[in-house]
Amino acid sequence: MEFLSQVRWSPYVVGAGIGILSWFTFLISNKPIACSTTFAKSSGIIEKLFRGEMVSKKPYYEKIKLDIDWQFMLVIGIVLGSFLSASLSGSFEAKWVPDIWAGAYGTNPLLRTAAAIIGGIFLGFGARWADGCTSGHGISGTMQLTLSSWISAISFFVGGIIMAQLLFRVLV
Amino acid sequence: MKKNAQLIWGLLFGIVFGFLLQKGGATQYDVIVSQLLLTDFTVLKIMLSAVVTGTIGIHFMRHKGWIQLHPKKGSVGKNVIGGLIFGVGFALLGYCPGTIAGAIGNGYLDAAIGGLLGIFLGAGLFAAYYPKLQDGILKKGDYGDVSLPQLFKVNDWLVVVPTVAVILILLFWLERIGL
Numbered sequence: 001m002e003f004l005s006q007v008r009w010s011p012y013v014v015g016a017g018i019g020i021l022s023w024f025t026f027l028i029s030n031k032p033i034a035c036s037t038t039f040a041k042s043s044g045i046i047e048k049l050f051r052g053e054m055v056s057k058k059p060y061y062e063k064i065k066l067d068i069d070w071q072f073m074l075v076i077g078i079v080l081g082s083f084l085s086a087s088l089s090g091s092f093e094a095k096w097v098p099d100i101w102a103g104a105y106g107t108n109p110l111l112r113t114a115a116a117i118i119g120g121i122f123l124g125f126g127a128r129w130a131d132g133c134t135s136g137h138g139i140s141g142t143m144q145l146t147l148s149s150w151i152s153a154i155s156f157f158v159g160g161i162i163m164a165q166l167l168f169r170v171l172v
Numbered sequence: 173m174k175k176n177a178q179l180i181w182g183l184l185f186g187i188v189f190g191f192l193l194q195k196g197g198a199t200q201y202d203v204i205v206s207q208l209l210l211t212d213f214t215v216l217k218i219m220l221s222a223v224v225t226g227t228i229g230i231h232f233m234r235h236k237g238w239i240q241l242h243p244k245k246g247s248v249g250k251n252v253i254g255g256l257i258f259g260v261g262f263a264l265l266g267y268c269p270g271t272i273a274g275a276i277g278n279g280y281l282d283a284a285i286g287g288l289l290g291i292f293l294g295a296g297l298f299a300a301y302y303p304k305l306q307d308g309i310l311k312k313g314d315y316g317d318v319s320l321p322q323l324f325k326v327n328d329w330l331v332v333v334p335t336v337a338v339i340l341i342l343l344f345w346l347e348r349i350g351l
Contacts, residue, residue: 011217014196019225021188026239029181036269040295060302070182075273077186082277085194094279098201113286119264120290126261128298130254131244134268141244143226145320145331148246152255159259164208
């Protein structure tokens with residue numbers, strides 16, 4: 001079982017593993033792997049705590065429903081699975097500022113957190129606008145050969161590549 | 173009772189998914205941003221090998237009648253504009269919705285504190301604007317949930333086989349040029 005404590009596996013093994021995992025999510029749960037709706041539900045559930053029942057009457061929340069469903073549990077599972085893998089290999093680390101960010105913008109945690117918040121706003125907004133993310137469209141939708149997912153996945157990377165060039169090759 | 177069983181399956185599938193993402197390095201900001209900077213192709217290799225394995229298995233099982241597909245409906249206004257907005261966030265944050273969950277499990281505080289708050293705000297903002305967008309820009313250039321085989325009016329395998337072949341050639345080429 002030594003492989004479980006390795007820091008990294010080949011990306012091909014990991015990718016094939018995710019593909020095979022998809023077979024089972026379709027077979028057993030009749031669902032594709034996807035994540036981003038859970039963040040919209042969480043946002044609605046938190047807002048509901050502050051502003052009451054009226055929040056769940058918003059048209060978007062009536063559409064997606066503010067409940068704890070299969071995908072919500074999948075996302076919680078991702079946190080646990082990653083923690084398990086990182087712990088087994090000793091790569092769990094409490095870290096504020098990633099190396100590439102620090103190389104360009106310094107090690108100030110406040111600046112990095114501000115960028116993460118703004119990035120998160122775009123990501124959360126864009127994922128809902130496109131109706132999916134890198135997993136729902138990028139992996140599950142593309143493997144089903146859905147047109148909307150191929151177009152979304154390509155747009156994610158076009159937007160991401162342009163923005164990354166701006167952030168790390170033009171602005172600094 | 174059946175619903176609870178499915179919730180447990182969801183959790184178990186998530187644990188395996190998170191474990192794989194972490195082993196692949198996809199829970200790290202540096203790995204994801206290096207992909208967007210086109211200096212490290214780990215993320216693309218993971219995604220494309222998942223698509224190769226997945227698409228073969230899924231289409232096989234569908235032809236056997238074991239599973240149903242769940243295609244998402246879309247439009248140019250939805251997928252292109254939403255996708256580009258997502259991409260801006262993808263580069264700034266350095267995680268996506270699935271990998272941020274993994275990054276939190278990995279201990280990364282920029283993901284757990286900043287990123288999560290931002291995604292909640294962004295999703296909440298969309299929910300607030302949804303009534304205005306719903307029948308406007310989100311419907312522009314609507315193509316529904318059409319699949320590539322339906323679009324080209326061919327048998328599924330006539331798209332599956334060439335897609336898999338092109339991805340495999342691309343992956344061999346990436347290895348060949350040392351990326």
